Amino acid sequence: MDISDYLRFVFALAFVISLIGILAFIAKRYGMGYRHAPRTAKKRLSISEIMPIDGKRRLVLVKRDGREHLLVIGGTNDLVVETNIMEDAFNFSEHLAATSHITDKNKMDEGDPQ
Template sequence: MDLNSSEYFYVFLALLFVLGLVGLLALIARRFGLGFPVSGRANSARRLAVSELLPLDSKRRLVLFRRDGTEHLVLLGTESDLLIESNIQPPQDTFATVLNETSGRVPAIGKDIN
């Protein structure tokens, strides 16, 4: 079977059409929330968030969920899920709070802020 240049062109157009359909379906799925969550979106009405995710191996991962200011550590697997620790209070002294407390003052070398 010998393909001439016009048949190569039609095969290339069909490939572009199929790739375009796949891209369109991916955009529609993302629009309706069927894909992976986008971390850049901030929604203050949401009460549940994933704080951290740590893959342990190909089948298991540790997930730190935050709900209403309380964190819960869960081990997710293919067969079962296990609550490891519940009602974890998040750390209070984060970089942002320390930065706000110092209010932009930078100490000189060897000097105390206060």
Template sequence: MDLADLVRALFALLFTLGLVGVAAVALRRFGPDVVARMSAAKKERRLAIVETLVLDPGRRLVLVSLDGEEKLLLLGEGQMLPSPARWAKPKATADA
């Protein structure tokens, strides 16, 4: 192997590493936008996570929206919350 082959191999390695670096920067900068556009093109999803709250390392509360109706779920350790139908909704007071 002569000097020209060694320089060519080194240049090819640097060029390849440069392409990988440029692709990584492009994905970090433009990746989330591309993913958002692709998911927006799909039909509207019925299920969405509205909010999460970590209670401790083993449990978390998750507010989920399903067909416009929100449900509160307790995840972790096999525990369940009472049915949302049992929870009293705050009544709106009408000023008369």
């Protein structure tokens, strides 16, 4: 084989690879790839929180249409822990603070030294 045969092979290979790249770009540009929602559309899905459990698994709080879903992902399988959690769900820490304030006030009214 002559050096010209090697050069012809290299140029043909470069040409074929560039054609594949151009076709992939055109396919992605004109919607033959993954479909996205229009930019003007309201986003319905978001990730509220992620908490690692161990090296492989994570707790993920996903928000969809005003409701939240708790998922365990990673490991051998994924698991839905809880669904339809309301976005404005009961806040335990706020309730505890309000209750302790009322309890302290009642103790003072009764004359309890504590």
